Amino acid sequence: MDIKTQNLFKKLLNDQLQALMKEASETKEGMSSDAEKENFPDSTDRASAESDRNFLLRIRERERFLIIKIREALERLEKGEFGICESCGGKISKERLKARPVTTLCIQCKTDAESQEKAEP
Numbered sequence: 001m002d003i004k005t006q007n008l009f010k011k012l013l014n015d016q017l018q019a020l021m022k023e024a025s026e027t028k029e030g031m032s033s034d035a036e037k038e039n040f041p042d043s044t045d046r047a048s049a050e051s052d053r054n055f056l057l058r059i060r061e062r063e064r065f066l067i068i069k070i071r072e073a074l075e076r077l078e079k080g081e082f083g084i085c086e087s088c089g090g091k092i093s094k095e096r097l098k099a100r101p102v103t104t105l106c107i108q109c110k111t112d113a114e115s116q117e118k119a120e121p
C-alpha cells in the first residue's frame with residue numbers, strides 16, 4: 001500500500017474516531033452519576049482527571065468496541081500491516097477497506113467465518 005493510500009485511510013480512521021469520541025462524550029454527559037459529580041465538582045477538573053481508560057469504561061459497548069477497533073487499525077497502519085488479512089495474509093481490497101476500514105479479514109475469509117458461524121448450532 002503506498003503512502004498516499006495509507007494517509008487516506010489514516011484520515012478516514014481518525015475522522016471516524018473523532019466522531020465516535022464526540023458521540024461518546026455526549027452519551028457520557030447524560031450518564032454521569034451524582035457520586036461522580038461529588039468527586040469532581042468542577043467539570044474542568046472532572047474532564048482532566050478522567051483517564052482514557054475510565055472514559056472507555058463508561059461509554060457504550062458498541063462505541064468502545066469501535067474505538068478499540070479503529071485504534072488497532074491505526075496501529076496496523078503505523079506498522080505497515082494495514083490492509084493485510086490476518087487470517088490468510090492476503091491483501092484486503094481497497095473497496096472493502098473504504099467501506100469498513102477497521103476490518104482485519106479479506107472478503108473471502110470473512111465469508112468463510114460467517115458461514116462457519118451459521119453452521120454452528
Ligand SMILES: [Zn+2]
Binds near residue numbers: 090106108109
Ligand atoms: Zn483472508
